[in-house]
Amino acid sequence: MKSSLIEVNFYFPKATLVKDKQKFVDLIMEAMRNDGTIKYTGYSNENMLSEGLLGHIGHYNHSKYRNLSEKEKRSISKTIQTTINRCNKILPLPIKNFIFVFPWFPSKEDSIFNGSFGFAAYSCVLHLFIAPGIFTKEAIANSVAHEINHTVSFYYHFDRYARWSLLDHIVNEGLAENFREEVLKTKPAPWAIALSKQKAFKTLKEIYPKLNSKDDKIHRAVLFGNGEYERWAGYSIGYWLVKEFRKMNPNLSWKKIIKIKPEDILKSAKNKA
Numbered sequence: 001m002k003s004s005l006i007e008v009n010f011y012f013p014k015a016t017l018v019k020d021k022q023k024f025v026d027l028i029m030e031a032m033r034n035d036g037t038i039k040y041t042g043y044s045n046e047n048m049l050s051e052g053l054l055g056h057i058g059h060y061n062h063s064k065y066r067n068l069s070e071k072e073k074r075s076i077s078k079t080i081q082t083t084i085n086r087c088n089k090i091l092p093l094p095i096k097n098f099i100f101v102f103p104w105f106p107s108k109e110d111s112i113f114n115g116s117f118g119f120a121a122y123s124c125v126l127h128l129f130i131a132p133g134i135f136t137k138e139a140i141a142n143s144v145a146h147e148i149n150h151t152v153s154f155y156y157h158f159d160r161y162a163r164w165s166l167l168d169h170i171v172n173e174g175l176a177e178n179f180r181e182e183v184l185k186t187k188p189a190p191w192a193i194a195l196s197k198q199k200a201f202k203t204l205k206e207i208y209p210k211l212n213s214k215d216d217k218i219h220r221a222v223l224f225g226n227g228e229y230e231r232w233a234g235y236s237i238g239y240w241l242v243k244e245f246r247k248m249n250p251n252l253s254w255k256k257i258i259k260i261k262p263e264d265i266l267k268s269a270k271n272k273a
Helices: 021-035 046-056 070-090 108-113 137-156 166-184 197-210 216-224 233-248 262-270
Strands: 006-010 097-103 116-122 125-130
Touching: 006 070, 021 046, 046 125, 070 097, 070 137, 070 166, 097 137, 108 116, 116 137, 125 137, 137 166, 166 216, 166 233, 166 262, 197 216, 197 233, 216 233, 233 262
Parallel strands: 006 097, 097 125
Antiparallel strands: 116 125
């Protein structure tokens, strides 16, 4: 599906008895290679794309795999387009976005996502992973609204995100979750409120010396949790930080908010929390 705002491409290989995860990814890439779309995926080369897909498609199980029907693809495309239109009214897309839809094999722990999650690969690229038979329209809309905020943020802060700091991660997740909530008029996501506001700001105070760190291990520990931090801690901190910023600036448009530096959002909201 193509429009002036987005181009959506589905890559679900035909039902296959391929048992090897790498071979399954190879089938996806072969189809993309034939379509000439690999260069739009946000990866600098095919090896990196292959590694990315291997990491994101989850626990591949050939016995549980099925292709999407044409009816399902039309429904998903419609949901994506409708969501993008709603997002664009509040935060205009500065450039056309390429949306790639891939298979997903979630674990039991992934049930929180309701069959869909997204990944912003570049300033104009969104990867959407969908589990056939599990996904819901609401889950797809949530994934798209969250990730499209990321792609627009990447566009306006392109040089900064060549190598992210912990603060960059935290603020960007907070922006994306508040944006999704406002655009779709939905309740907060579980990961956004995994920590209460009080606990989120308390944890923020504890990690303050680490905010400029560009260590991926520290990023993962704070965002997703480990023995020291609760699961989704970084997401909750970002959510409450940006929520406080929004309360302080209710008339500030998303087009202006997305261009503000993370440290300025931190300084403004932290002093009032």
